[in-house]
Amino acid sequence: MIVPIVELRKATKEYVNGSLRVTALRGIDLKIDPGEYAVIMGASGSGKSTLLNLLGCLDHLSTGDYLLGGENISMHTDNELSEIRSKCIGFIFQSYNLIPQLNVLENIEVPLFYQGVPESEARVKAEALAERMGLSDRLKHKPMELSGGQQQRVAIARSLVCDPILMLADEPTGNLDSKTGHEILELIDELNAEGKTIVMVTHDDEIAHRARRVIWFRDGEIISNDWNGAPKS
Amino acid sequence: MNSMRPERMVKLAFKNLSQYKLRAGLTMLGIIFGVCSVVAMLSVGEGANREIQEKIQRMGSQNILIKSVKAPTDDTAGSGNRSMVATYGLTYDDAASLSRYVPNLEASTPMKVLRFDVQYKARKMQTDVIATTPWFLRVQNYRMMRGRFLSSADMEFGTPVCVVGSRLARILFAGYDPIGKTLYIDRDAYTVVGVVGDIAQDELASDNELWLDGENQKVYIPLRTYMQKRGDLFTQWSEGGGVFEKIELHELILTIDEQDHVVRAVEAVRRVLKKSHKKEDYSILVPLELIRQARETRRLFNIVLGSIAAISLIVGGIGIMNIMLATVSERTREIGIRRALGATRRDIVFQFLMETLILSISGGVIGLVFGALIPMAITAATDVKTVLTFPAFAVAFSVSVTVSVVFGIYPARRAALMDPIEALRHE
Numbered sequence: 001m002i003v004p005i006v007e008l009r010k011a012t013k014e015y016v017n018g019s020l021r022v023t024a025l026r027g028i029d030l031k032i033d034p035g036e037y038a039v040i041m042g043a044s045g046s047g048k049s050t051l052l053n054l055l056g057c058l059d060h061l062s063t064g065d066y067l068l069g070g071e072n073i074s075m076h077t078d079n080e081l082s083e084i085r086s087k088c089i090g091f092i093f094q095s096y097n098l099i100p101q102l103n104v105l106e107n108i109e110v111p112l113f114y115q116g117v118p119e120s121e122a123r124v125k126a127e128a129l130a131e132r133m134g135l136s137d138r139l140k141h142k143p144m145e146l147s148g149g150q151q152q153r154v155a156i157a158r159s160l161v162c163d164p165i166l167m168l169a170d171e172p173t174g175n176l177d178s179k180t181g182h183e184i185l186e187l188i189d190e191l192n193a194e195g196k197t198i199v200m201v202t203h204d205d206e207i208a209h210r211a212r213r214v215i216w217f218r219d220g221e222i223i224s225n226d227w228n229g230a231p232k233s
Numbered sequence: 234m235n236s237m238r239p240e241r242m243v244k245l246a247f248k249n250l251s252q253y254k255l256r257a258g259l260t261m262l263g264i265i266f267g268v269c270s271v272v273a274m275l276s277v278g279e280g281a282n283r284e285i286q287e288k289i290q291r292m293g294s295q296n297i298l299i300k301s302v303k304a305p306t307d308d309t310a311g312s313g314n315r316s317m318v319a320t321y322g323l324t325y326d327d328a329a330s331l332s333r334y335v336p337n338l339e340a341s342t343p344m345k346v347l348r349f350d351v352q353y354k355a356r357k358m359q360t361d362v363i364a365t366t367p368w369f370l371r372v373q374n375y376r377m378m379r380g381r382f383l384s385s386a387d388m389e390f391g392t393p394v395c396v397v398g399s400r401l402a403r404i405l406f407a408g409y410d411p412i413g414k415t416l417y418i419d420r421d422a423y424t425v426v427g428v429v430g431d432i433a434q435d436e437l438a439s440d441n442e443l444w445l446d447g448e449n450q451k452v453y454i455p456l457r458t459y460m461q462k463r464g465d466l467f468t469q470w471s472e473g474g475g476v477f478e479k480i481e482l483h484e485l486i487l488t489i490d491e492q493d494h495v496v497r498a499v500e501a502v503r504r505v506l507k508k509s510h511k512k513e514d515y516s517i518l519v520p521l522e523l524i525r526q527a528r529e530t531r532r533l534f535n536i537v538l539g540s541i542a543a544i545s546l547i548v549g550g551i552g553i554m555n556i557m558l559a560t561v562s563e564r565t566r567e568i569g570i571r572r573a574l575g576a577t578r579r580d581i582v583f584q585f586l587m588e589t590l591i592l593s594i595s596g597g598v599i600g601l602v603f604g605a606l607i608p609m610a611i612t613a614a615t616d617v618k619t620v621l622t623f624p625a626f627a628v629a630f631s632v633s634v635t636v637s638v639v640f641g642i643y644p645a646r647r648a649a650l651m652d653p654i655e656a657l658r659h660e
Contacts (some may be wrong), residue, residue: 058653069332079577086575097570097657101252113241114575158574 004071005166005197006032006055007232011064013050013220022168026220027064032199034165037192039208040201042217048201049170051217055199056089056168057081069165078188086114088130090159092188094171096151098158105139108158115162122161129157133187149180156187167191169200173207246587256556257592263552264637265603266349268629270541272604275625277611278531278538280618285527293374295339297487297499299323301480304512306614321514323482327506335487335501337494342372342486343456351452352417353405360401362418362452366460370429374486380412380427383455391457395423399430401450414453421462423454493523546633549596550640553589558646561585569656577648585648590634590639596629604629616631 013025024047032038040048053059054066057073058081067075073084091097098107108126117125130139133153143151152172159167169188173181185207192198200211208214216224250257292298301322325343334343345364350357363369370382378399387394395416402411411425430449465481489498499519506515561568568581576584604626608619 053654054575058657079579082572082577082580084574085573091573093657097566097573098569099567101249110571111574113238114571114577114580119241120239162575198607 002033004031004033005069006069006199007065007067007070008034008054009065009067011054011066012062013015013047013059014062015056018075024220028220028222030215030222030225032197033194034197035192036213037189037198037211038200038215039211039215040199040215040217041205041208046217047220048217049221050134052168052170052199052201055166056091057084074209075107082114086111087162087190090162090164090166090167092152092155092159092167092169092172094174096143096148098151098154100143103142104135104146104154107109107143107154110158111162125161129160130154133157147180148176148192149183152176152184153187156184156191158166160191165197167196167198169198170182171202171203172200173204242583242587243591246591249584250588250591253560254558260552260556261599261630262591262593263549263597264633267542267545267549268544268600268633269370269603269607270595271629271632272601272621272625273607273611274538274542274625275629276543276604276608276619276621277617279620279622279625280608280612282527282531282534283620284618286427286524289520289527290525290565291374292309292518292523293372293488294487294492294521295489295495296372296520297495297502298518298520299485299487299502299506300516300518301483302514302516304514305424318477318479320479321512323485323515325481327509328485329484330505331485331487331502334505335489335498335541337490338487339490339493340368340372340486342366342369342488343482344369344482344486345456345459345480346486347459349419349452351401351405351419353411356405356407357619358401358450360402360450360452362454364454364456366456369453369486370654372486372552375429378430379410381455382423382427387455388457391455391460391461393421393423393462394426394455396429396453397425398451399428399454400602402428403452406445418452418454423452423458429453449556484551495519518542542629542632546636549633550636553592553637554644557585557589557641558647560588561644561648562647565651565656565659568651569653569659572651572653580643581649582645585645586638586641589637589645592635593637593641594657597633600633601626601630 008028008030010029011025012023012027015022015024028051029215040046040051041134050059054061057076061074065072067073068084068088073081076084082192086145099110102110105123105126109122112122112125127139132135133156135150135153135157138146138150143154146154156172172188173184176184188198189210200207202208214224214226215222216226303319303321328341328343333339342365347362347364348359349362350359351362365383365384367385369375370377380396382396383394386392395418397405397411397416404413405411405416411428413427416423416425465479487498487502489495499517499522502517506507506517571581571584605621608621611617612619
């Protein structure tokens with residue numbers, strides 16, 4: 001039996017916003033198997049960002065369970081979640097979220113240093129990933145000196161550097177022109193083809209068609225959980 | 234638990250600080266001023282203290298000094314006009330009864346202090362001539378540089394010998410050995426038997442000549458010798474012209490066996506003198522009391538200095554807190570990113586504390602350098618004595634670093650406790 005990478009059981013998430021109680025997730029069940037490429041869609045406020053934050057261990061569930069790679073992490077402490085983030089999760093953000101004062105290599109290395117990986121070893125890994133992302137001639141550049149596409153490549157390299165079991169992408173092409181966006185999507189496809197499990201949030205139908213599975217959200221509930229099979233045209 | 238390596242922390246902190254060079258510099262300025270002013274104040278204070286202590290110590294902490302003075306309401310002298318001789322001050326009887334009634338008395342050193350012309354060959358100068366006893370040397374902690382001091386034989390027979398101060402010897406004898414030479418003191422011939430100097434003065438810097446002048450150019454002669462030659466009467470030049478004055482003893486130094494007994498002895502001295510003197514034609518100086526007063530003054534001084542120093546250090550600390558809060562809120566997003574990438578709260582706290590620490594240590598070191606240079610400059614430019622002490626450095630440095638780190642904790646904790654999701658959304 002395959003152990004799912006992600007398994008949510010009756011997961012709910014409530015926020016208290018002043019006197020207002022907001023329910024972002026209403027008891028959802030979800031399984032994502034290793035090597036899957038799932039796209040989460042829905043209107044803003046539908047709960048998809050909340051889901052992504054929960055999957056990324058940036059937040060706790062209100063009730064229910066979250067099993068990551070078979071391990072129930074619902075009750076983990078902040079420190080334990082930090083460790084899981086650094087070892088198991090790769091984040092790709094819409095606005096890249098690179099650290100402005102660090103150069104390309106240093107940005108890629110950041111997650112490794114929170115694991116206490118020695119500098120020389122981290123350098124080797126970062127250089128290899130930068131090269132793979134086609135950034136070899138930009139290693140010492142600061143993010144400000146790079147194009148959007150290049151910045152996103154740095155971010156992808158950074159998300160890969162710890163060899164995560166789950167990659168989370170939040171509108172990774174949202175800030176890019178269609179051509180560059182397309183290249184980034186190709187890169188993500190490539191990673192998926194290599195076996196990476198990918199969960200991506202997007203607004204864009206076209207992007208959704210690339211994925212083999214689309215999860216639709218509305219008002220904190222999953223309304224459709226389809227296997228796409230082959231991309232529709 | 235995963236955690237960042239310390240050397241990486243330090244590197245990262247330097248990298249982050251180098252992003253804000255001007256800001257880091259300005260923040261450090263607060264600490265530099267704080268540390269610098271603390272060190273400078275402490276060393277000026279310590280210098281003043283040492284100087285006072287030295288002067289008092291030279292008078293001897295076991296001594297009680299009694300001086301003859303004109304009583305404030307003395308109308309027998311001058312204006313009274315009946316008697317041409319003004320008689321006042323300590324008497325031989327006083328010395329005798331003090332010797333009898335003051336407890337724990339070890340030595341009683343009578344002195345006549347006279348202003349005379351002294352002459353060697355053609356060289357002549359006016360100076361203080363002190364007629365006293367052989368034990369004066371020990372009581373005053375003076376040191377013989379050459380020859381001997383007055384002896385008990387001199388005392389017994391009233392031999393015409395004298396001992397000269399080191400500076401006087403330099404001036405009058407100009408390079409010749411003064412021992413065995415004849416010195417005329419107000420036309421009486423005395424043979425020089427020794428040169429006296431005192432340790433404390435030799436240690437003083439040569440630019441302190443004024444002080445040296447007074448002390449090291451006196452002439453000491455046996456009291457008996459002077460008595461046989463001149464007696465107790467002498468002419469004093471005052472505003473009304475020359476008047477005859479009769480003073481038996483100008484000064485009397487009572488030496489008590491232990492410091493602890495001095496206070497009791499002083500009470501006895503006051504009692505004895507009050508009984509035999511109608512007017513207060515004497516003054517009592519107790520170096521030990523002066524030392525106590527100096528200590529008390531110093532304590533107050535230290536409290537004042539300490540408060541000023543504390544304020545400047547706290548201001549420096551607040552500066553740090555201010556800047557770190559600004560830095561933290563400016564870098565909210567970076568904090569979110571780092572948290573998402575696996576940084577624990579502790580990692581974030583340490584990251585910002587490390588920056589604070591580097592700022593405060595480098596500011597502290599620069600402050601110490603300036604704090605050492607300023608007192609040196611003060612001493613070089615003026616006569617004010619300053620003393621740099623290790624405790625001053627240690628206190629200024631450690632307090633400033635501690636204060637900054639304490640003030641750095643709040644911003645660092647604030648950074649660490651941020652919700653990573655919120656932080657990531659921060660623009």
